[in-house]
Amino acid sequence: MHRLLKHVGGGINDLHVFWMAWRNKYDFIQVKDKFVAALFAILAARMTNTPFIYWLSFPFPEASLYRVADGSARYPIMYRVRGHFYKFILYKIILPASVHVFVQSEQMKRDIQKEGIAPEKMTAVPMGVDLQRIEYPFSGDLPGKPSNEKWLVYLGTLVKTRRVDFLVRVLAIVLKHHPEAVLYLVGAGDCESDEILIRQQAEDLDIDNRVRMTGFLPMERAWGYVSQADVCVSPFYPTPILNSTSPTKLIEYMALAKPVVANDHPEQRLVIEQSAGGVCVEYDESAFADAIVGLLDDPEKAERMARDGRQYIEENRSYAVIADRVDTTYKKICSI
Secondary structure, three states: HHHHHHHHHHHHHHHHHHHHHHHHHHOOOOOOOOOHHHHHHHHHHHOOOOEEEEEEEOOOOHHHHHHHHOOOOHHHHHHHHHHHHHHHHHHHHHHHHOOEEEOOOHHHHHHHHOOOHHHHHHOOOOEEOOOOOOOOOOOOOOOOOOOEEEEEEEEEOOOOOOOOHHHHHHHHHHHHOOOOOOEEEEEOOOOOOHHHHHHHHHHOOOOOOHHEEOOOOOOOHHHHHHOOOEEEEOOOOOOOOHHHHOOHHHHHHHOOOOOOEEOHHHHHHHHHHHHHOOEEEOHHHHHHHHHHHHHHOHHHHHHHHHHHHHHHHEEEEEEEEHHHHHHHHHHHHOOO
């Protein structure tokens, strides 16, 4: 009942768009990631002759249907109905009615183009960082790092769906070449069982003393661990749903001038190819380990990648640069 009332309240709130559109003369009306609300906004935009813009940050319809297919949906019938309903109104009503569409990545742009939306009608707005917060060199709260350790750092959630135990198996291979390596997992799971799975994997491989989990930390403290890393890692479990996302951790690593090993995910591959700030490999334990060992064996190469990565972020993925891009698009839409 509480959830039902929440949705009813949200729907009533969305209806305010009609009153607001009549009362004010807006340059445009924009909706992000909401579907029923978008239908109301489209009507309000048509009634007031105002441009309507939609912003899609995640493939929500496909995600609902995928969870039914892989058996992870808690209420399969509801997820199936919602997935098909959202897919219909998104691709048949909302996006065709939009004068412009902002999407999360170039891959999402290609995916939506297959649904019949013209590419010139879309702008990819990938994840970025606030370089005013991520200073370089980093001078914030730094953890003590022993001189005889090489740190591999992962920044992010430890929930089971991220398959972070993959990195524990990677570490086991790296330790054969660099016994001084330590894996830092900077983050926490949603529940205790998420982290138990990782600890159990480390114990099974007898490397539990080389895997360290910090738990949830304020972002500035988390960046302190990244700034001490020798190599940062960005494994992204390959699924069709996550292919169109834009990982943040990769950008944060490069902003802190760290060489990166990432797997072949569309956005990660694009960033690494454009920046030369890391190594992109298949989602494979041996391939990941070989790339890490290669960077630990060649500090000069790692340092060169770190510098190139930082420069790329400054020129392409700072919030200031991205905001200018979005602002330019708005001005074109509104003929300002």
